Amino acid sequence: MTKDDSFDLAQFTPYLLNMASEATSLAFQKHYKDTYGMLRTEWRVLFHLGRYGQLAARDICDRAQLHKTKVSRAVAALRAKGFVAREDVAEDRRSSTLSLTKRGQQVYRDLSERAQSFDAKLMTRFSTDDRAKLQAMLKELIGQTHG
């Protein structure tokens, strides 16, 4: 069945990464999608605000490696849901400071707990060493490619 070629798709790292990413992301998706009707980008923006506190949209773009249009739309959606508040910043009237509302903080706490146990469960099958190794390698790959 398999043609005898040297290249094997199943060993191509970007392919494996993509499969693993899709599989795990899809599995976790139900937590933020079903419960809160959030999209992947929205969830990610929320997490950034929850984790790092107040940020301008720009900061989120940088940190999360997301395009500004995606962030803009995600913020609009999160504001519409009442999870995020926007406040003008005095020094620069183009920009504004984003932060979680009370409700947004609740949601963040709920989802970060779920994320934690999801991750823990996902990683149970690996040794502590292996987990660290995987993380380190993934971070390498992330850093490497977009400099």
Add this chain to the structure above:
Amino acid sequence: MTKDDSFDLAQFTPYLLNMASEATSLAFQKHYKDTYGMLRTEWRVLFHLGRYGQLAARDICDRAQLHKTKVSRAVAALRAKGFVAREDVAEDRRSSTLSLTKRGQQVYRDLSERAQSFDAKLMTRFSTDDRAKLQAMLKELIGQTHG
């Protein structure tokens, strides 16, 4: 700056996987997109046909974990580009056998070579052991979630 919470986004495996996947996929994209005007799904279907020979659309769905609409449209695009041929199968008139044309094979050879050297370059910074480890772990994660 960082709020003192227990959960760290930067340690959440699906997030890291997604970042790594996007970074590497985007970097490789130019090879199939710029040169051949192909989309990610098209490229993946092409690779499957190149690697495994003749397949029905259904088989590709299974192997590549792609929805049938995605495969259907990718095949249509690949046929339009003259990379893939379709042949009726006698036993079941609903289905048909897909295979690469001469041109499709050329493209496959070109791209698989590029993929190989891309991957090699991507992995240079890791030891042979680490590479094997990464692959094994990713395959685990893939198998686990939609197993």
Add this chain to the structure above:
DNA sequence: GGATATTGGTTGCTTTTGTAACTAACAAGT
């Protein structure tokens, strides 16, 4: 053999993403 369910695949419609153009505010250079 004929109704019913299932499968392979396509098409149409809706949601989401990507890209580029745009507005508004600020920064720099002259």
Add this chain to the structure above:
DNA sequence: ACTTGTTAGTTACAAAAGCAACCAATATCC
């Protein structure tokens, strides 16, 4: 001060993905 360039963010339009309905062929069950 005033053109020129940058930066923050939004919006509009095009491409792509997701989802459900659909058609046609084959299994299944009675």
